[in-house]
Amino acid sequence: MSAQPKSGRDLHRAALAALHGAAMALAHPAAADTPTRPPVLQPETLSVVELKDRMQPHWVWINDISFNHMSDGRAYLVDADAGTMLGMISAGNGHGVVQILPDGKTVAVPATFYSRGMRGKREDVITFYAIRDLAPGAEVSIPPKRIQTIPFLNAEPLTDDGRFSLIYNFTPEQTISVVDIPARKFVGEFATPGCGAMHMTGPRQFMMQCADGSLQVGQMSEDGQITLGATSATLFRPEDPASERPVRIAPARYLFFTYAGEAVEAGVKADRPALIARWSLQGTDGAGWRPGGTQPMAYHTASGRLYVLMHKGGPNTQKEPGSEIWVYDVAKHIRLARLPLDHPASSVAISADAAPLLYTALFGSGMLDVRDPASGRVIRKIAGIGSDLTVIQPSPLAEATP
Amino acid sequence: MNRPDMNRIDRITEIMARSAARNSSRRSFFGRLGAWLTVGTVAPLLPVSRAYAAKGPQALQPQEQGDPTSCDYWRYCGIDGFLCACCGGSASSCPPGTEPSPITWVGTCRNPVDGRAYIISYNDCCGKAACGRCQCGRDEGATPTYQPSTSNDLDWCLGTQAGIAYHCSTSVVLGPAD
Structure with missing residues (x-):
């Protein structure tokens, strides 16, 4: 017969003794040696991080429109090489874009605020942030009329030299506010009846999309005054409008796309809007597929390649996220590849450098995917970036700086 | 045209x-x-x-069928937003304490009960943060923002005293389209 089983209390006591022994052994691993303890932790001084003074080629801004709490719009800055969040800007109600100055050292952020959060007095401002500290600096008051919409890049563009900021107003009267960036000064407000979105086509020139399906040129003077210029014939049919999210494929040329998937290249020649080419994104074997999302296209200037979020769907699916990225040679109007995605994406962008990274995000996911543009393969995922990601803005700089 | x-x-x-x-x-x-x-x-x-x-939310009309808290309800064919019917209002009533937008965009939807097409006004209810319930995006006939009278990407609260705070969307029958 085996020994009497111990009582529960005995077992408990034995277990405690064993644990105590183990703990002592851990605390004094060599009881025979002189006890050595690591140096005591030193008191710390709290610091604030400063970044490099300009954006690096694989730094990228991401808009979080915060759809369920829109007074809390955010612009996240991440390092796509390291997969880390670098910092953030709180950008108020209906956050749109950050305006990255050409030297990559400053961003101007158009924003809307209310004195009591979601109510009270409305104030629209452009606030300047140095990349180095991401702290709010100078501010310029602008008319409280900024368009409130699902963000798109050319609602609030800069002139190429960074001299002027243009703000698309909608009240529902359509106007443009102009701000002199170096002077930090509001210039004026200019009516653009029937037309909106400003696609820069020259140092002081842009092209707008009009409700009747035409394009109209806007000219700027050296002191920022806008005059309306020539208008094209109707280029887009009412039943198949062009998205307000085209890509710039040359200094004075854009690739527009319609909801049904027609690519329409148009630009400005001799101060007049000009239709350059029409071709099909579907080609001969893509029937049933359409472009869609909140930022459906990205163009890489150095390689001439176009990346389009495509999904299977019919009419009225222009906001559907893409399940594949289709890659095109824009000069030849041909598709080079179809890149299936591991999960759908509603925004796509590409870095400007010679070894680019492709970025995708799905509205609602809070995640930026960093991809190899040749294969679409995910290199890394950066999670927890806000909630409702829309516009992705890569660095305008192709070269790294120390 | x-x-x-x-x-x-x-x-x-x-x-x-x-x-x-x-x-x-x-x-x-x-x-x-x-x-x-x-x-x-x-x-x-x-x-x-x-x-x-109490002034309750306006109910469906007798010659309608469907569930206004469901995205597939017929009036919502062009909507993109939070359904006021899930937020204390209805398809044609704003929740308490919100302000209806006086201007908005319109779509055309077909009532399956009588087979007629109706013009639907997608007025926003404004002045509070987003309701966050029953998000519904169907987008039939919706156009880009530079064609505003038929665009559902715009925050139509812009015409209210309350400002631009968007709470939810209604779908009000204006009349037959045909």
Whole structure:
């Protein structure tokens, strides 16, 4: 017969003794040696991080429109090489874009605020942030009329030299506010009846999309005054409008796309809007597929390649996220590849450098995917970036700086 | 644009103008004055203490079917937003304490019960943060922002006293489209 089983209390006591022994052994691993303890932790001084003074080629801004709490719009800055969040800007109600100055050292952020959060007095401002500290600096008051919409890049563009900021107003009267960036000064407000979105086509020139399906040129003077210029014939049919999210494929040329998937290249020649080419994104074997999302296209200037979020769907699916990225040679109007995605994406962008990274995000996911543009393969995922990601803005700089 | 399209736009314009006239101006002033006169006449005859009569959300019309808290309800064919029917309102009522947008965009949806197409006004209810319930995006006939009268990407709260705070979307029948 085996020994009497111990009582529960005995077992408990034995277990405690064993644990105590183990703990002592851990605390004094060599009881025979002189006890050595690591140096005591030193008191710390709290610091604030400063970044490099300009954006690096694989730094990228991401808009979080915060759809369920829109007074809390955010612009996240991440390092796509390291997969880390670098910092953030709180950008108020209906956050749109950050305006990255050409030297990559400053961003101007158009924003809307209310004195009591979601109510009270409305104030629209452009606030300047140095990349180095991401702290709010100078501010310029602008008319409280900024368009409130699902963000798109050319609602609030800069002139190429960074001299002027243009703000698309909608009240529902359509106007443009102009701000002199170096002077930090509001210039004026200019009516653009029937037309909106400003696609820069020259140092002081842009092209707008009009409700009747035409394009109209806007000219700027050296002191920022806008005059309306020539208008094209109707280029887009009412039943198949062009998205307000085209890509710039040359200094004075854009690739527009319609909801049904027609690519329409148009630009400005001799101060007049000009239709350059029409071709099909579907080609001969893509029937049933359409472009869609909140930022459906990205163009890489150095390689001439176009990346389009495509999904299977019919009419009225222009906001559907893409399940594949289709890659095109824009000069030849041909598709080079179809890149299936591991999960759908509603925004796509590409870095400007010679070894680019492709970025995708799905509205609602809070995640930026960093991809190899040749294969679409995910290199890394950066999670927890806000909630409702829309516009992705890569660095305008192709070269790294120390 | 061909002739049938023009007819449709004319019809939409006419219906919207009538709707605006119903909701504003002299007629509205006299309507309100009439209501006050009625109250002034009847009030002395009523008991002094009365329970406050709640003003409930407007219900479906008898010749409709469907669930207004569901995204596939027929009136929502062009909507993109949070359904007011899930937020304390209904397809044609704003939740308490919010302000209806006076201007908005319109779509055309077909009522499956009578087979007719109707012009639907997608007025936003404004002045509070997003409701966050029953998000629904169907986008039929929706256009880009530079074609605003048929764009559902715009925050239509811009015409309210409350400002641009978007809470939820309604789908109000303006009249037959055909």
